[in-house]
Amino acid sequence: MKQQLSILAGAFAAVLLGGQVSAAELRIGTAAEPSALDPHYHNLTPNNTVRRHIFESLVDQDAKQRLIPALAESWRTIDDKTWEFKLRKGVKFHDGTEFTAQDFVYTVCRIPNVANSPSSFTLYTKGIDSIEVPDPHTLIIRTAAPYPLLPVELTTFGIISAKAAGGETVTFDKAGCKADSWPSTQAFNDGSLAIGTGPFKLAAYRKGERIVLDRNPDYWGEKPEWDKVTFRPITSEGPRVAALLAGDVDLVDEPPLQDLERLRKDPKISVVETLSNRIIYLALDQAEKTPTIKGTDDRNPLRDIRVRQAMSMAIDREAIVKRIMNDTAEPAAQLLAPGLFGTNPDLKFSYDAKRAKELLAEAGYPNGFELTIGTPNDRYINDEKIAQAVAQMYSRIGIKTQVDAATVNVFFSRRNKGEFSVFLGGWSAATGEASSPLKSLVATRIKEKGFGPTNYTGYSNPKLDDLLTKALATVDDKEREKLLAEAMKTAVDDVALVPLHYEVTSWAMRKGLSYEPRADQYTLAYAVRSAK
Amino acid sequence: MTAASPVAAAPRVQTPLKRFVVEFLDSRVAVLGLALLVLIVSSALFAPLIAPQDPYDLSKLDIMNGMLPPGSADMDGNVFWLGSDEQGRDLMSAILYGLRTSLLVGFSSTAVALAIGLVVGMIAAYAGGSLDAAIMRLVDIQLSFPAILIALILLAVLGKGVDKVIIALTAVQWAYYARTVRSAALVERRKEYVEAAQCLALPKQRIVLRHLLPNCLPPLIVVATVQVAHAITLEATLSFLGVGVPVTEPSLGMLIASGFSYMLSGEFWVSLFPGLALLVTIVSINLVGDQMRDVLNPRLQH
């Protein structure tokens, strides 16, 4: 606590001395706030955003989610199950100590040992079978099976200082590392362990109010332009835009769609946007019995592929994008935006309400049926409005559709209990490749393989599972991409899900700033530049 | 004074009632409020007949008519007098139906709370002793907590739904009535006519129902009127906070909340008109309630 106060006091002194006019200050208004500054506490976008400023990972991703070196200068596969990472030399932590392989070992050891973590990064470390450290700047990582995603997964977690946490002697053990105690989340929040190698140091953290970062003068890479960065959570849309327009902040993320047109026209504001890695889809329950469909004598019409095709064809995706998404989205034909790794360029969507009606009739439902669509109303951009628009379109082909909207705290629990025949969902491919949505959303649920954790439809096609299994064990990128594209085609042909659109992520900032928009939706202060 | 002379039966009750009407009509503002209120309630009641569109029937909506400004017409020549929302829903229809939800919640929660408060208050007043003390302690405790906090927590627990909002609002209101009824009943109880009735050994229920109850009503009505307005505002606020009615059955508060994000971008009508409708409703109820209090309050009459 004392430490925290002194940090804060320092920060405020800096504010008073520096004044508000300090040219190299960047103030960012964010839609969401991290739940903690502990880089391993909660695998959540806002946490990972702030983490990237303070703690770096071995490998990083650029704005298009291609891998780039970070703390690892280079890496190669020795064989299918063995990877060698060469670490960057001369990198210093914020406390002046040098970064070595031990810091990586300690980080991997600590990740499963974060008390109370609601969503851990073990997801990305469990592929690691053993770690060898031939010298302080070389890592040999072995996996139990061929594991092509290893470098991608190493981008997800930040590396903490083993020395600061007292873990210089900890060694890696797959069954669980041994240490006297593990650092607490609190120690990162109050700044005492917020020691990374990143371009910024933590200056002040006040929950709900602000996170202040100072430039790390000893940063190994390109030094950011800003002496000081302030993240302010402004969760309501209107006030966030208002704060930008009023000059309270320099940049905001997730400006509301309905304001984009006006912001684009504003001579004092510039807007950047890019296709994100998030797909918005409808999941169609394919179980024997289904809860929210009526008028079919207890049969589940969604088991019939013709009905599923009809329900995909009945949707005017372009109208939704235009009217509901204000042209800030891209109609979707597959589960990840084309162009990203493992997508299939040949897949197309079609809109044909007449044909949809015929298909329904062929399947034995000439008069349609009654349906209730479940949707969250505070999770994805305009989620509940999209569901209503879809309901309109279904009603027009004879499926009398109602919308059952709920906040996520209720929605997810209900979805997990299987309370919806059809629900609206969204999926971000954190790894930036097609294996992510395929594995989670449409693969058959197999616990041991980690397949289908978010497959709530009961869809199952052995062909798809085989292709995916093969792809996930194929280290050769070209070969893997082909397998994934094939699996994607299988899912789309079966109408395993109804893809609606890919979200477009945008940022709005005062004129004079530039930001390369990122597919992974992160707002990174060090990548914001002023045009001079 | 209404309460002083009413030992006797029905025919003479008319006199105070008449006087109440005359005195109420004394204030032009209050009459205006009453007229507005009648208009609002009846348009909400007859919404399905008046509204140009059934805003809940999704097959009648078309997103291509979304976000039309007030007064514009769609391709078939249907005019959206107050504009439309992003689903192409006519806002006037949405407001009329939203009014129904808001008024339903306001009136029914008040009615139920009134009934509960009446019974509990009467029991407390009549039973006296430790039962009275226990009940009033409970009332005191509840009243020391702000209604919004109790309702918020209750709804967070109960979940969304019109019925649940009614339950929550009933739960926060009953104590007001219980206290009002008890104190009115205590005053009445000491009056001679009740003592006379007791001497006649009339049954307890009869004394309570025929004598105590009618005389406790005036202050209750005043409290109830103001509470209806409170309940409607509270419902709107709770819906705004995300714990009220579901989005599919929007009340006025819900309409305001979901339209707010459009206000900045110039599509003011989606939030402004429901807001005005809410405002007019509450002001008219408050105007009526204010005048009723002035007329029925014996202290100001003398």
Place this chain on the structure above:
Amino acid sequence: MLVFLIRRIAQSAIVVAIMSVLVFTGIFAIGNPIDVLISPEADEAERAAAIARLGLDLPMHEQFLAFARNALAGDLGISFVHGVPAVQLVLERFPATLELALLAMTIAVLTGIPLGVWAGLRPDSKAGKIIMAGSILGFSLPTFWVGMLLIMAFAVSLGWLPASGRGETVEVLGVPFSFLTANGLKHMILPALNLALFKVSLVIRLARAGTREVALQDYVRFARAKGLSPARIVGVHILKNIMIPVVTVLGLEFGSVIAFSVVTETVFAWPGMGKLLIDSILLLDRPVVVAYLLVTVLLFIVINLVVDLLYSLLDPRIRLGGAKA
């Protein structure tokens, strides 16, 4: 006095106990916080592990017993979302709410009393009627809607005041306050006005009613007949007499201002406890909701106590006794 205190505390303890059972079971019934918090990428095994880490795998009665045991020892648990003690989270946010509520009360008193006295002295004048009509409006306007309109008008259209957030703060004894800096004060104006609106109407009504009553009393008539200046009559006789009800009611209303700040803080993104409560409900962060509740209940007990004590000081006729508690 001691009996009075003990009784008050015992009552509150019962309230606290009932409330915590209700909230605990209620939030348990809504859903599983892990469903909201966990990364969608997580597989079944990771989900189960996370549920176990937060102790959510136990049956509800066991979870409740564990909670009750710890709560009696003064530990209200660790926030599911933030991983830090829930009480600490609530207390960190308390100063922001407190200063907002205090400023709102100040605004209510400074505008409400003059207007109310004016309306009370000249109840039939045009100004008096306008003031009363205004107070009806103030009662009727839903707080959140006014807040939105304030943002639209003063922050977006006119650009005079910031739309949200807390601005700069200065630490006093380690507690950050924003009313001490110009920038912070600027951030406070709109939310404080918003929060004050309802109370201004209330104070107007109290002051008007009090003034009307006092103005008819013999001693005021006498003072007037003696030729005392109106300013002196108002200042000495009227204000003195209406202060008792105003202070009492405002004291009792302070709790409701704190509670109502839930709305204002949500509209203006003010980082106080109210905002924390809403966020915690949406994320099913049970320990924080319970902690918020306990802290507020405690606050109300203190406020009511202080008001009662003040009241007995101001008005010597009142004696704190058993029944009048």
